[in-house]
Amino acid sequence: xxxxxxxxxxxxxxxxxxxxxxxxxxxxxxxxxxxxxxxxxxxxxxxxxxxxxxxxxxxxxxxxxxxxxxxxxxxxxxxxxxxxxxxxxxxxxxxxxxxxxxxxxxxxxxxxxxxxxxxxxxxxxxxxxxxxxxxxxxxxxxxxxxxxxxxxxxxxxxxxxxxxxxxxxxxxxxxxxxxxxxxxxxxxxxxxxxxxxxxxxxxxxxxxxxxxxxxxxxxxxxxxxxxxxxxxxxxxxxxxxxxxxxxxxxxxxxxxxxxxxxxxxxxxxxxxxxxxxxxxxxxxxxxxxxxxxxxxxxxxxxxxxxxxxxxxxxxxxxxxxxxxxxxxxxxxxxxxxxxxxxxxxxxxxxxxxxxxxxxxxxxxxxxxxxxxxxxxxxxxxxxxxxxxxxxxxxxxxxxxxxxxxxxxxxxxxxxxxxxxxxxxxxxxxxxxxxxxxxxxxxxxxxxxxxxxxxxxxxxxxxxxxxx
Amino acid sequence: xxxxxxxxxxxxxxxxxxxxxxxxxxxxxxxxxxxxxxxxxxxxxxxxxxxxxxxxxxxxxxxxxxxxxxxxxxxxxxxxxxxxxxxxxxxxxxxxxxxxxxxxxxxxxxxxxxxxxxxxxxxxxxxxxxxxxxxxxxxxxxxxxxxxxxxxxxxxxxxxxxxxxxxxxxxxxxxxxxxxxxxxxxxxxxxxxxxxxxxxxxxxxxxxxxxxxxxxxxxxxxxxxxxxxxxxxxxxxxxxxxxxxxxxxxxxxxxxxxxxxxxxxxxxxxxxxxxxxxxxxxxxxxxxxxxxxxxxxxxxxxxxxxxxxxxxxxxxxxxxxxxxxxxxxxxxxxxxxxxxxxxxxxxxxxxxxxxxxxxxxxxxxxxxxxxxxxxxxxxxxxxxxxxxxxxxxxxxxxxxxxxxxxxxxxxxxxxxxxxxxxxxxxxxxxxxxxxxxxxxxxxxxxxxxxxxxxxxxxxxxxxxxxxxxxxxxxxxxxxxxxxxxx
Numbered sequence: 040x041x042x043x044x045x046x047x048x049x050x051x052x053x054x055x056x057x058x059x060x061x062x063x064x065x066x067x068x069x070x071x072x073x074x075x076x077x078x079x080x081x082x083x084x085x086x087x088x089x090x091x092x093x094x095x096x097x098x099x100x101x102x103x104x105x106x107x108x109x110x111x112x113x114x115x116x117x118x119x120x121x122x123x124x125x126x127x128x129x130x131x132x133x134x135x136x137x138x139x140x141x142x143x144x145x146x147x148x149x150x151x152x153x154x155x156x157x158x159x160x161x162x163x164x165x166x167x168x169x170x171x172x173x174x175x176x177x178x179x180x181x182x183x184x185x186x187x188x189x190x191x192x193x194x195x196x197x198x199x200x201x202x203x204x205x206x207x208x209x210x211x212x213x214x215x216x217x218x219x220x221x222x223x224x225x226x227x228x229x230x231x232x233x234x235x236x237x238x239x240x241x242x243x244x245x246x247x248x249x250x251x252x253x254x255x256x257x258x259x260x261x262x263x264x265x266x267x268x269x270x271x272x273x274x275x276x277x278x279x280x281x282x283x284x285x286x287x288x289x290x291x292x293x294x295x296x297x298x299x300x301x302x303x304x305x306x307x308x309x310x311x312x313x314x315x316x317x318x319x320x321x322x323x324x325x326x327x328x329x330x331x332x333x334x335x336x337x338x339x340x341x342x343x344x345x346x347x348x349x350x351x352x353x354x355x356x357x358x359x360x361x362x363x364x365x366x367x368x369x370x371x372x373x374x375x376x377x378x379x380x381x382x383x384x385x386x387x388x389x390x391x392x393x394x395x396x397x398x399x400x401x402x403x404x405x406x407x408x409x410x411x412x413x414x415x416x417x418x419x420x421x422x423x424x425x426x427x428x429x430x431x432x433x434x435x436x437x438x439x440x441x442x443x444x445x446x447x448x449x450x451x452x453x454x455x456x457x458x459x460x461x462x463x464x465x466x467x468x469x470x471x472x473x474x475x476x477x478x479x480x481x482x483x484x485x486x487x488x489x490x491x492x493x494x495x496x497x498x499x500x501x502x503x504x505x506x
Numbered sequence: 507x508x509x510x511x512x513x514x515x516x517x518x519x520x521x522x523x524x525x526x527x528x529x530x531x532x533x534x535x536x537x538x539x540x541x542x543x544x545x546x547x548x549x550x551x552x553x554x555x556x557x558x559x560x561x562x563x564x565x566x567x568x569x570x571x572x573x574x575x576x577x578x579x580x581x582x583x584x585x586x587x588x589x590x591x592x593x594x595x596x597x598x599x600x601x602x603x604x605x606x607x608x609x610x611x612x613x614x615x616x617x618x619x620x621x622x623x624x625x626x627x628x629x630x631x632x633x634x635x636x637x638x639x640x641x642x643x644x645x646x647x648x649x650x651x652x653x654x655x656x657x658x659x660x661x662x663x664x665x666x667x668x669x670x671x672x673x674x675x676x677x678x679x680x681x682x683x684x685x686x687x688x689x690x691x692x693x694x695x696x697x698x699x700x701x702x703x704x705x706x707x708x709x710x711x712x713x714x715x716x717x718x719x720x721x722x723x724x725x726x727x728x729x730x731x732x733x734x735x736x737x738x739x740x741x742x743x744x745x746x747x748x749x750x751x752x753x754x755x756x757x758x759x760x761x762x763x764x765x766x767x768x769x770x771x772x773x774x775x776x777x778x779x780x781x782x783x784x785x786x787x788x789x790x791x792x793x794x795x796x797x798x799x800x801x802x803x804x805x806x807x808x809x810x811x812x813x814x815x816x817x818x819x820x821x822x823x824x825x826x827x828x829x830x831x832x833x834x835x836x837x838x839x840x841x842x843x844x845x846x847x848x849x850x851x852x853x854x855x856x857x858x859x860x861x862x863x864x865x866x867x868x869x870x871x872x873x874x875x876x877x878x879x880x881x882x883x884x885x886x887x888x889x890x891x892x893x894x895x896x897x898x899x900x901x902x903x904x905x906x907x908x909x910x911x912x913x914x915x916x917x918x919x920x921x922x923x924x925x926x927x928x929x930x931x932x933x934x935x936x937x938x939x940x941x942x943x944x945x946x947x948x949x950x951x952x953x954x955x956x957x958x959x960x961x962x963x964x965x966x967x968x969x970x971x972x973x974x975x976x977x978x979x980x981x982x983x984x985x986x987x988x989x990x991x992x
Contacts (some may be wrong), residue, residue: 464524
């Protein structure tokens with residue numbers, strides 16, 4: 040408690056001020072947009088609806104985080120309203136896109152993000168209503184904002200489907216995948232909340248967050264090139280796609296010195312973990328308060344890394360080790376790195392929220408036993424969805440490629456995810472596993488889901504070249 | 507000796523049927539599958555890439571241990587077989603009890619059972635029959651059926667729902683076994699290959715990767731193939747018109763596209779790829795005399811074909827280059843795709859006995875177009891195409907799909923359908939008063955079940971009320987008229 044209060048130097052804004060500020064900002068941004076729109080004459084275009092959604096989600100996010108900083112309860116109600124408004128605008132964007140493209144929005148990274156952000160907002164509202172977990176927006180809204188911002192960087196024209204994707208099974212498989220992954224994400228969030236309510240020590244969260252961030256930067260550092268460069272994929276400006284040397288092999292360019300930056304930040308984010316270990320070994324609590332300050336500095340360093348990455352990778356011509364001449368790159372060529380950088384900052388911010396506002400969070404969350412049960416129920420929903428997703432994928436593969444199972448990395452990892460959740464269910468139903476161990480299991484399961492979704496595409500190549 | 511063998515068998519059986527064994531086996535499968543995605547696997551990776559990625563000694567080690575083809579090594583297959591055996595053993599060990607429980611419902615709870623059942627309630631009643639009929643009405647109102655069970659001197663009630671739920675877990679595991687069976691059958695008897703056809707050709711020879719080819723008892727004839735692209739060049743559709751010819755007879759025709767294969771006698775033909783063979787079929791040109799006026803002649807040339815232009819001159823198509831590039835004064839081809847086509851014509855004149863090399867397009871330094879007596883304008887270039895078909899025979903897939911369907915059913919029952927039982931027994935409590943004992947049990951979703959149980963008890967209490975109240979209070983309607991006096 041004393042550690043937390045040392046960090047609480049923030050002046051608590053009065054209840055109404057932030058709400059009024061957010062409301063005015065939303066109104067202002069929408070007014071400007073409407074003025075622009077009135078000139079072009081097309082109010083309900085997809086871009087405008089998406090912009091409106093962004094504005095509302097940003098408002099909701101600000102209010103949720105405002106709650107996080109000050110603990111004022113009324114913020115949550117208005118945040119919910121903002122989320123509702125954003126969801127309506129988002130639904131409009133999805134419908135518009137579907138109509139224009141002639142197929143549900145699943146065919147490109149842009150469309151997947153659109154669907155994902157919609158699902159996130161919908162799930163936030165469901166969790167608030169059905170499970171009475173009112174603070175889940177603190178986690179989901181910032182992710183939604185990042186999603187919409189990422190969308191602005193991507194090629195957004197309606198892309199016709201290549202032959203392999205022209206099948207109803209595309210819609211079935213991808214819908215099931217998104218629902219399954221969303222349910223797994225929800226179970227992860229609930230398991231985290233359980234651990235908070237189960238009085239898991241804040242420093243254990245510190246260690247976990249640090250390990251996660253270190254992992255992200257380790258993955259980022261696989262792009263470290265000798266002499267301090269950083270490898271990114273080259274971008275073909277004319278065709279608006281990655282540059283390929285040959286089938287499936289991308290051309291990489293080296294951004295000089297960015298590798299050193301990433302290495303430096305890696306050191307910065309490893310510091311809290313090292314300090315935590317020292318605190319455990321030497322049994323000295325002072326190391327923990329230094330560790331918490333290190334987390335704060337780590338966030339600033341990560342923001343620096345993000346800014347440098349944005350500045351260097353946004354445009355600019357770089358040389359490549361595999362081909363002669365200079366090639367351009369773009370942020371759209373590195374969606375995973377961007378997501379990883381933002382994800383790391385986000386996770387650390389959430390840890391700070393826990394550090395500074397734990398008693399408030401504990402007051403707003405249901406009790407531990409309930410959360411344990413709800414986590415189990417969410418996994419009971421996720422598991423059949425995972426099963427059906429794999430089955431639909433197998434059937435589709437059979438129709439498109441001639442075999443239902445190829446031990447392709449994505450397929451294999453999907454099966455591993457399935458096995459991990461099957462293990463959870465076995466341990467729970469047959470061996471009565473409950474409480475903390477069950478929560479750890481749920482967290483591990485979601486880590487595997489994230490690896491299947493991101494890690495396989497980024498780190499391991501294969502047949503599954505589409506997403 | 508015999509005794510220790512029996513006890514050894516027994517121990518093996520117990521280990522095999524334990525949940526712990528299953529957990530350990532699943533963890534092992536996870537570890538080795540993960541290894542198989544991180545370590546480059548031979549069937550999918552070119553040998554040069556393997557040698558580039560690993561040092562020779564590391565590669566030798568990985569090959570020896572089997573980590574370069576994890577999913578087909580014997581020990582991985584054995585692991586999967588062990589998992590299947592474990593599932594079978596665990597199910598067989600537990601099934602008899604579950605079946606006994608399923609087939610012989612416990613309808614009449616005895617004293618001991620009633621004492622220890624966690625979910626129960628007691629309601630005082632005046633007489634047995636009134637209590638039982640109130641309970642029956644309560645069940646009816648809640649949409650449940652109750653049957654009367656005859657006991658030694660009285661009746662009791664028993665109501666249950668979804669008894670099948672007790673079998674759900676066995677359905678799920680049986681479905682897993684079906685899927686494994688399908689996989690094994692396909693691994694043993696299934697095969698996958700490739701067939702490349704050009705329009706007009708037919709074949710029954712299937713190429714199989716890393717194995718001798720296969721001959722089918724029937725052949726596939728290609729009557730046409732093509733691709734459609736979107737305006738920006740991305741492929742929209744690959745199609746092939748195929749016909750099945752069995753015993754000299756054409757059985758049927760089908761136009762296949764990606765995602766829509768042709769199936770005949772269990773063999774499936776999938777549209778996999780399409781491309782240019784890079785070979786010329788015909789070149790159609792206009793030949794105009796370069797000096798003086800003369801009619802333009804349209805000629806069609808095949809490779810190496812000689813066509814006379816007039817009494818004196820002949821032209822031969824000597825080379826066709828689909829994707830030309832000039833290097834060191836020579837013309838090479840970059841690929842088989844018709845990107846930058848070039849043709850080499852040789853114009854021979856009887857009179858002058860000259861052979862002039864005409865190139866279209868006119869490649870500087872190599873072409874001698876200026877000396878030719880004719881000027882050639884290309885009109886049409888027809889090149890050969892091929893269609894690539896993926897061919898597979900998977901007899902086990904029906905078992906796999908059956909397993910999937912069964913698993914969907916089983917999972918529904920496991921998670922969403924719970925077996926609920928209710929008993930109502932007239933009995934005497936410790937003080938000797940007549941009470942109605944109500945008990946309930948469910949095999950899952952116990953929190954929802956507790957709600958249902960409370961509802962039932964409240965409903966029974968409500969049904970009992972008129973009985974006790976009727977003795978004292980007059981019917982409401984009559985009370986209204988007498989009191990209000992209207």
